Amino acid sequence: MALTITCPICGKRNGYEFKFGGEEKGPRPDEKDLTPEAWCEYVHMNKCVAGVQEEWWFHKDGCGSWFKIHRDTTTNLEKEVKDENRVQKAKSGGQK
Amino acid sequence: MKEIQRISPVVFKSSPLKTEKRDNWDVVMEYKEEGDGPFLVDLSHRPRFDLQDSNLADKKSFELELPETPGNSVLENGILASRMNRTQVSLFDLDGQDDVSMPGESYYTDVTESTVCVALFGKEIFLICEKLTALDFTDPQRKAPFFFQGPFSHVPCQIVTLNKEGESSGIVLTCSRGYGRDMIDSILHAGEEFGLKPAGESRFTHWIKSL
Amino acid sequence: MFLKSKPMWGKKTKLKTSYDMVIIGGGLHSLATAYFLAKEHGITDIAIIEKNYIGFGGAGRNTAIVRANQRTQYNVPLYKEALDLWPVLTKDLDYNLMFNNCGNLNLMHSEAAMKAARMTIATAQFHGVESHLIDAKEAKELVPALNISEDITFPIHGAMFHPPGGVVRHDAVVWGLARGAAKKGVEIHQQTEALDIGTQNGRVASVTTNRGKINTKQVLISAGGYSAALIYDMMGIKLPISVLTIQAMVTQPLKPVLDHVVSSGAYHCYANQTLKGEIATGAHMDPWPNYTTLNTAHYIKHQAEALSEFLPCLRGVRFMRIWGGLADMTPDMAPIMDGNEQVEGFFMDCGWGYFGFKSCSAVGKYMAQFMATDQCPDMLKPFALNRYQEHRLMGETAALVNYSPDN
């Protein structure tokens, strides 16, 4: 297996330049009355999808940005997902 | 009182022929037996700045238009500007004759001291590079000058390819200052079979002017 | 002895419509649990449901190292019992599991690591597990191939020597337990896929498979790396697990050169010589979740670089085969064993990371007790799922926890 990740800034690169940052779980929940269950769900729990999942990556050895991709966990191949603002991001250099 | 001296993270074994004092640096202009290329030149004393701002669109720096797309570089009157991402530009002063001082705006940071900076140029340098990194310098799609942020000899680097044409090929590379010793060792080791030799600044100046 | 050759785990039978218990996964933990349920609790009306063939997953892909020098007092006794069980099982199953208790040598490359080792060793000795801290010279006497010079990337300061550990023939354990369980009436259904678990007013009622529906009141999911996904799909329970591919490889077979299991945290590498003479080595995992079990070019090279440094004579040896398996990692490097908690009659045994093999014998015994009595044995209590929301990670790893699975 040779993982490659497409960084919105640096383009397609060797996967070992990147660091995996977890499944996409949405923004940090509000602190107010966050139950232990809800907290744990956000911080620790995973779906462990066998298939395409949306996830975060960090370009550790490169431009140092965080970004999301869709990846098939059964093949380790990125999946093109129609997402206009991703294209936008790429143009404007991705989110920082 | 001791005299104040600035010391480069790069130490070559070869013996200097001509040196020059500049802003407390002892800059080696020429070494013994520099050979006929490829060459490795220490540029760590050349000013380097980090420019970060959410709105770079209308900004100029040292009178030059900043490259718009990440991965692109511009070289004008000695200043090399490389676009790192949406909000960040890396600036190298490659001219170094009259020393450039950093603009006053708060979005500049002087990072000269953060990195070791070397130039690798001359024949077969990409055969040296391919021993140290999987980055694709010879990709026909990319027109020099272009800019990589990626691993070289296992450590994250900024690398600008200034020319890809045979004898006049050349790159300028920076990585964390602390890696200086080991980075130089591995480049010289990889370059041995191609006759890579340390060279003085004059050699670099001559090359950069020839581009 | 040589001539009788009927199928070792019974002829292929029809799947019944009801069993006392259903165990999903045909790996070591399942087989061991079923074996002990039958042997010690007289429960034999059990169906083991395996999508592929028994031992297809981690059971057949691990490098068979066994040891009991874990970090915390919750884990050490469990692994100690597992270790003590190998000779017992060899006898009870009348199948040669080829336990080679050659001892494990865990190299230390810094003062900090020596300190960490000292705590682990003290914990082991406190629980009656033999383990000693030795210096580099002593390590070299045990493993002459070791490079204890200063001029390697991570010079060797010393080592943790754990004599009772060693290597067990993993395939033999799979086949032995399967034969043992089958003899006692347990049904092993290969090429059978569990599709869903049915519940009725809050307790387990059935398991649906690609070969029909089974009524049952108790179900255990212990499907190794596939557990987390199965448990989420069938029970809607999310787990603090990241499933990674872990790789291992062997060199061409050699005459004896390495008499102990050698491992190094700093080099992300272990090596031992199999009875066939191959040097089996591995350890590193790519820190991104995946189910590929594929090898990487990066890793076989990394492994060569590591061995070249601390076992340099192996530079003259050839790698001949690399493979991968799954490790389901938890944030605290400790497993999740739970039951009757989320749903009455539902049991889980997962999150073993790469400790699934060494623990299988003891875990089988206690999970069997858990399922047979519906009472969680004290030995398993600390491993309940709720520890994560109570902010009580197990502490099996000293390293600071990180958000990425690489911990």
Place this chain on the structure above:
Amino acid sequence: MMNRFNHLPTLKIDTTKKLAFIYKGKKHYGVEGDTVASALFANKVRIFGRSLKYHRPRGLYSLDGECSNTCMEVDGIPNVRCENTLLKDGMVIKEQNVKGSAEKDYLGFLDKMDWMMPAGFYYNVMHKPAKVWPIAMKQIRKAAGLGKISPDYEMPGKFDEIFLNTDVCVIGGGPSGMTAALCAAQKGLRVILMESRPWLGGFFEYRSGEYKDGQNLHERAQDLAKEVAAQDNIRVFTHTSAVGTYNNNLVTGFQIGKKEDVFDERYLEIRAKSVVAAAGCIERPLIFDHNERPGVMQIGCALRMAKTYGQLPGKKAVFSIGHDLGLEAALELHDLGLTIACITDIREDGQDADLLRKIEDKKIPFLKGWVATKAHGAKIVKKISISSLDGQVSKTLDCDLIVASAGMTPVTGHITVAQGTLKYDNHTGFFLPDKMPEKMHAAGRILGLNDPLSIEASGKLAGLQAAFDCENCSIQEIGEAKKALESLPGPVRGSKLVTAPVKGRKSFICFDEDATIKNIKQAIEKGFDVPELIKRFTATGLGPGQGGIPGHNLPLYVAKYQALSDISIRPTNVRPPLVPTLISTYAGVNHKMFKITPMDEMQKKDGGVFRNIGVWQRARYFSNDFTCRKEIENVRNNVGMLDGSTLGKFRIHGPDALNALQRVFVSDMTKVKQGRVKYSAMCNDDGCVIDDGIVVKQGENDYYFTTSSGRAGQTVEWIRYHARYDGWDFALVNLTDSLGVINLSGPNARKVLEKIVDIDLSNEAFGFSEYKTFDIQDTVPVRAMRLGFVGELSYELHVPSSYMKSVWLMLREAGKEFNIQNFGVEAQNVLRMEKCHIILGQESEQRTNLLDVGLGFLWDRKKSDAKTVGAVALHQAEGDQTRLKLVGFKTQNNSRAPRDGALVVDDKVRGYICTARDSFSLNEAVGMALVEAELSKIGTRLEIYEDECGDDRIYGKVVAMPFYDPEGKRMKM
């Protein structure tokens, strides 16, 4: 030594250049171009080694090293494949796995004991009684293994590595591979061509058959090679095996260096946009009794022995083949002087008419529908039994050579390893590529093709498909190439026979593991009914040659034995490396990359004992007294200097800088004031402390902060991660390497510093936890702060890295009169411990949170809008009495300090010692420990259990922290 042909155009040897080598301690001669195997064969060596289990004699079989038959020890390296290792002058060659010699092996008798060793027998023996096993195990280990390596062996030779990028990577330098490469190159693409033999040409290279218009195949191969050489956008790597293929078109391999190269072997990692797999075929072994006796060899082996290495493979041969190549070889060898007693062809029909005519003309006895059933001869072949396929009619012939081959097997490893799939094809009897991996294309004999023109046409098509992947070729062009291929002869019908009509007790399906047909039957009957399981149970295909010999015979036989109608069974997984590869080759050049500080050289001169600490190399001690007494006392009583340059240092600026700090630091960062330093900490979401450092305000939304050395690498990543949804506008600059750090500590620190700076350093002007910037001699800009990590008057000076040495020397000069000294990381560790200042990872572990280590006072509970990382967990864990708490302790009845990592116990483990030392400053043993809350009360007695302590215990008592200068007068003076 036997004389060689030297007139053949296909020869790869130079008979005029002799090479000497040592075999069995005696000097022998080969010629340049010889492989070790061909040289030994020329020296009449027939038995190369002995087999693993039964110690059966083994000899030359194929010429591409598909099995361990001809693995030998060469220059101390075990398991060298002699068939594709070029002979070098002075090589020392030894036999492997023999007791005595290969000729006379005292363990040869084991061959008669096979009845005792059915498949998997070892699982049923040697464990009763239990004490037998350890003894048996020793014997098993001795018997197992082929090569030998000594623990102190030092691998000679130079190894290198390169990482290549290309558009198209072609695996296989035969006709289809070369055509594909040329085709892609002519499209202007960058092409890499890999060939495992030392020369291009493949299936054409050694043959005299006609290509077309009177040109023979050998000449055609030469022409193609010339064309390839002329294309400067094709990089050719000969003697280079592709050992791994991975998704996303990564190919790895290794190259054997030529004399003039600077390497002996070189690792290649190739990133391509598209890959062409054109590795051709190997032969499918024919299974009959004693089918691996020395004297039995495959077609290619016999033919290339003559045409490439210039020697006849025997005197009198019987052929038992199932492929036209066998007939062609028989004719060529006949013309070269080999007597051919008989050719038996498995196929009843379908042979090439022209070849049949020639065989008839030359009056070579020829039997259709016949096959070899048994090779006779104790050590080497003397006779052969052949029979009709049904086994009804049979006869026996004298011969010293049996050329045996059931048919062909496509080399599909590169495809399946990259996750392509195979499907059984009834016409060819091959497992042909079914689903190809993305952007990988198969060409040539892998597709079952045999006709030279078809082979090249398939190469052209693959080349164009690869070009298409690089967006460099039109669909139409591909369509035309497809048509062209379809108009040419397709795959030939292959022979399906797996075994001759024999019982199979001595018919070997896997040579390396001595696995017979009988063993396979035994496994299937035990319930191991799929090849993967049979492989595990019988070890078939697990030897040094991996799947090479059993390859596709195993699935075909399993299907046949179980009488499966359609062959749904697949071959076992082929795994990398596709060719066994030296560990030194994979390792290549291993560049150590460590960071050093600007003071590195000087500190080494000063006797610093260095250690790797994360990515850095730091001076841990300055003498061989690892208690560091001198260093410690000098700081306590005088003044010392520590190089703290590894400290993480960052600038954060921009409109949202403060928001970002509020998110990751537990304190209220709005309270950070200019001119003062604020100490704070970062937690992870579990509330566990992951970092601590100081923050300084430099201006509006402009801060300078430090992190621990270990975390500096992750700080940018961490802050951006936890702000990734907020779209905040802030900029981070890592200044860690930019600034060196000098910790000037001790009662005389002020006196020393005063001498080199011209600002007022009085406690009033520059007090504790204050921050100042000033220039030294109007030149060196310094950031100074007064901190008290070691508990004495201290100045932490942040100095531009290039100026570090100058400033350091000034201070040393200035400190001379006070006898200023270096101190290292360990001295600092003790000093701060006496002061109960924690070091993360030492006084904390994974599960230790901010409150546990007593840093709760840093945490601002009221900034919940900031969503501070860790705050929620801290709220929830607050008041949990079962957690481990950090306490200080002194040992009782003045016993020594326990070792770090010792346990705090009663009947169970209740905690552990983080750091403890015999304190020179306090003249007693003190330390910090993490213990369960109920043991944390002042005065509690701690029972301390050390490794190897047996029944002895050390006892400690929980005391107030800190131990040293509780009021903190000294650091504030």
